[in-house]
Amino acid sequence: MGEKKLMRGNEAIAEAAIRAGCRNYFAYPITPQAELLQWMAEHMPEKENGTFLQAESEIGAISMVYGAASTGERTMTSSSSPGISLKQEGISYLAGSELPAVIVNIMRGGPGVGNIQPAQADYFQATKGGGHGDYRLIVLAPSTVPEAAELTFEAFNLADEYRNPVILLADGMIGQMMEPVELPSPVDTSDLQPKPWATTGTDGRDSNTIRSFAMGAEALKSINRDLQGKYENIKKAETRYEEIGVDDPDVLLVAFGTVARIARTTRRLAEEQGINLGIFRPITLWPFPGDRLAELSKKVDTVLTVEMNAGQMVEDVRLSVNSEINTPFYGEQGGVVPDPGRILQEVKKYV
Amino acid sequence: MSEEAVAENTKEMKKVFDRPESLNDQQFSYCPGCHHGVINRLIAEAIDELGIQDTTVGTAPVGCSVFLYKWFDIDVIQPAHGRVSAVATGAKRARPDLTVFAYQGDGDFASIGTNNSTHAANRGENITTFFINNTLYGMTGGEMAPTTLIGQKTTTTPQGRTAKDYGYPIKMSEMLAELDGPTYITRQAVYDPKRIDKARTAIKKAFRFQMEDEGYSLIEFLSACPINWGMDPVEANERIKKEVEEVYPLGDIIERS
Incomplete structure (x- = not known):
């Protein structure tokens, strides 16, 4: 790894x-990801025929x-x-043509113009196929600025390996906040695998x-079959998640990105009150780590999902876990970031 | 003539006409009297003559140009409808050493992709654009295009295009010539040998500008669509001369280098 720097999320990405x-790198200005565009404009290496446009x-x-x-x-865009x-x-065209590319979404509140506050309301769009046709994107959800940098780096490897677009799904909070980041050492582009296609x-x-x-019809069917085969391979090999205190929790909390970070504070608050709160954090939103979540859900009566939306990932949670248990949802919308204490109130309903 | 004489004459005969190297050994599937085939062949000839078959990347979207990757023996990217100028921009910026051309119909270039076409021209992207103007949407069944002439009947203007409802035929080449970005903009036709010869020269000139890093070229072709015009090929050629050229006059519009 390379040097450590204090950086804003957008810049680190x-x-x-x-x-x-x-x-x-090609992009169009929009808040709250403008710093990403500006960093690229300044730092894209021209010597190596780097293109910022x-x-x-x-x-x-x-x-x-x-x-x-x-x-x-x-x-990237x-x-x-x-x-x-x-x-x-x-x-959709990138997915259909099997082109590797990285797309960063620094999510804000919607629908429509919404506002420029952080939100997680594009989960469906990213994980279920926002465009037309049967396709999947690899969706990576960082929870901190260092992880945003790490997953961006990894996104390029995954895109190349599977010839598939990868989305880095973060939100305005991660884009805007500053944290110390250990930047990866630069890749020598001449060392990258050749692409004979x-x-x-x-x-x-x-x-x-x-x-x-x-x-x-048969030709397109065959292309679709191959794509689905590729997606199955990605599911097997690339599902990622993080677990905290999941051995014997009173309640298991499922959250991604910014909310998972806040949930760590809730876990500490819960501990003070004698409540053991486990956290399961999907890092790949697609492929969704449903199998692991299903295993963990066998040990608890309640799997609580918390998101900054009206309940999107919770659908995947409910599809994954044992239908006998409670699967409540708590969400905030419109750019409101859930408070650790408020989340604890939700947790306590099920203890 | 004796057999010996025939044999002797044949030995002397030179092959003067052949398929360009840059085209695959396939028959075009264009409709009878359509000009796409002629234009495709002229582009392929230019690529051969300039010796750039190995370093050229074509971009062509949907509609009548959907099989361009089949006809040409070069690398081809197939963008979404309307996005061709932007996709060509991406490929050229990534690999400035390649010769990149965009092949677009009038719906693509002048309607759904106007934003992308205009800004590629305005940036003076170092690409070569072929804009096939046949005054309607060919593949989807002869609907009105922004280039449809006033009074022209199409499947979506069964009574003829009116200016009141749809405005006037859009003049992309003239519009883009107002910008400072483009290097070469010309309007050509391929309905007779004289015009074909001029078009061939224009295509080579446009490619040369790109190879010499001179920037954006646009060649608009007035192209016949006899099937959707409800005409035979000869009538369709006559229509271009008598009606289409009235609105879209042939010739160079700008040349700056």
Whole structure:
């Protein structure tokens, strides 16, 4: 690992991307991720033909990602909720054409223009396929600034390995807050695995095509079957989560991102009152770590899900756990960040 | 002529016309009298003559250009409808050493993708854009395009396009020529040998600008769609000369280098 620095989440994500070998970044300004764009504008290495380009629109940015990713180079875009909605067309095409790319969503309150406060209301959009067609994105949800940097770095590896777009799903809180970050050592882009499928000019080989189009029903069925096979492999190999005090909890709390961080404080408050609160934090929201959650749920009567939305991940929680137990939900919306004490009140209802 | 004489003559014969190297050994599936095939061939010839087959990447979306990857023996990216100029921008920025072209219909370039097309031109992206204007949506069944002429009947303007409801045929090439970004903008046709010759020259010139890092080129082609126009190929060619050129005059619009 490299040096330690005090950084804002948006900046740490941008710098981690550059260190991961991202040499093409296209985006459109939107709060609360503007610092990410600004960091890229300043720090994208020009010497190595790095491209920073402020696009004409979110749709333009994701389309530029499609073009750059087609050449096999590491490519990223970032935005916040309303901008990510606009990118859904391009994301579906990236998934359909099996292009590796990293998309950062620093979520804010919605629907519509909403506001610029932190929220987690894009869980459905990220994990269930926000665009058209049967596809999946690998969805990584950091809980701290250092983890945001770490997962950004990892996102590029996952995208390349599976030829699949990866979403880093954070929120305005993580984007804006400052924490000490240990930055990863920069990757030498010439050491990255070659991509023989890329459109780089034929240079003597047979021609390559990047497309999501298949004329016949059987042909498209076969492409879809292959995609689903890939998604199954990702489920088996890439499901990630964190567990805290899950051996014999009174209540098991499930939360991701910012809320999981707040839940740690709730756990300390609970401890003072003699309540053992376990925390299960999905790091990959897709693939969702449902199997592990199912195992853990056998030891408790209540699995409480807390989110900054009206109840989105809770649907996956309920699909995963034993239907005999309580699966309550507590959420805050509109940019309201749940208070540790308020979460404890919810926990105490089930003790 | 004796058999010996025939054999002797054949030995002397030179092959003067062949499929360009940059096209695959396949028959186009374009409709009879459609100009896409001629334009495709001219682009392929230019790529061959400039010796850039190995370093060219084409971008072509849906609609009538959906099979471009099948026809051309070059690397091809297939973007979403309308996004071609932005996708070409991404590929060219990532790999400036490649020659990147965008192949777009009028719906793509001048309607759903106007924002992307306009800004690529305004940035002076070092790409070559081929804009096929056949005054309607061909593949989806002959609907009105922004380039449809006033009075022209299409499947969505069965009484003919009116300015009151839909405004006037959009003049993308003239609009973009107002910008400081583009290097070369020209409007061409391919309905007779003289025009084909001029179009060939224009295509090569546009590619050369890109190879010399001179920036954005746009070639608009007035293209025939006899099937959706309800005409035979000869009538369709005549329509371009008599009606379409009235609104969209041929020739270079800007050239700056």
